[in-house]
Amino acid sequence: MATLERLDVSHAPALLRFERENRAFFARSVPDRGDGYFAGFDARHAALLAEQAAGTCHFHVLIDDDGEVLGRFNLVDVLDGSAELGFRVAERATGQGVASEGVRRVLGLARDEYGLSRLYASAALDNAASLGVLRRTGFTPAGEVTLEGRPGLRHVRQLTAPD
Numbered sequence: 001m002a003t004l005e006r007l008d009v010s011h012a013p014a015l016l017r018f019e020r021e022n023r024a025f026f027a028r029s030v031p032d033r034g035d036g037y038f039a040g041f042d043a044r045h046a047a048l049l050a051e052q053a054a055g056t057c058h059f060h061v062l063i064d065d066d067g068e069v070l071g072r073f074n075l076v077d078v079l080d081g082s083a084e085l086g087f088r089v090a091e092r093a094t095g096q097g098v099a100s101e102g103v104r105r106v107l108g109l110a111r112d113e114y115g116l117s118r119l120y121a122s123a124a125l126d127n128a129a130s131l132g133v134l135r136r137t138g139f140t141p142a143g144e145v146t147l148e149g150r151p152g153l154r155h156v157r158q159l160t161a162p163d
Ligand SMILES: CC(C)(COP(=O)(O)OP(=O)(O)OC[C@H]1O[C@@H](n2cnc3c(N)ncnc32)[C@H](O)[C@@H]1OP(=O)(O)O)[C@@H](O)C(=O)NCCC(=O)NCCS
Pocket: 025, 026, 029, 030, 087, 088, 089, 090, 093, 094, 095, 096, 097, 098, 099, 100, 101, 122, 123, 124, 127, 128, 129, 130, 131, 132, 133
């Protein structure tokens, strides 16, 4: 059974493997992180943990029984009770509801642990899998956006009502 864990320093090696192994898969749907991301991974990881400690973001990894990362679910730009959600799942684990379940768990944490009342998430119109996850987890479209030049939809999810 996979566990959703708050990102910490011990996750760095598995997270780097996850990003390396799935780089080409992710780049088909979202902008590639670039070679610099991989070269400077450890410093960036430390910087992300410092941001998390300051309370402006909450990072989570879904870990399988072998200690490998199945997905990551991030809340960034935490401000005035709201935050922006982003997620990605290992190619080998897709199509099994992993993203939907991870998002549901993060919704609970956002409301109960972090005291947030509203989440936003954006997906490109041609990212059907991501749009499916957002719809299934109760997000509703809230306006058009442009994501790296691609048309997309911004979504909102109120957290005050029970899931
Ligand atoms: C988007 C992503 C997180 C989905 O992960 P996942 O674990 O496969 O998602 P789930 O299985 O929970 O749900 C996917 C659902 O979307 C829909 N879906 C998936 N692929 C689809 C496709 N090619 N066309 C239409 N609908 C699709 C389906 O409804 C599917 O659920 P179902 O198979 O149970 O009906 C994963 O594909 C990924 O990491 N992609 C690259 C990064 C990315 O796009 N992140 C989101 C940025 S906004």
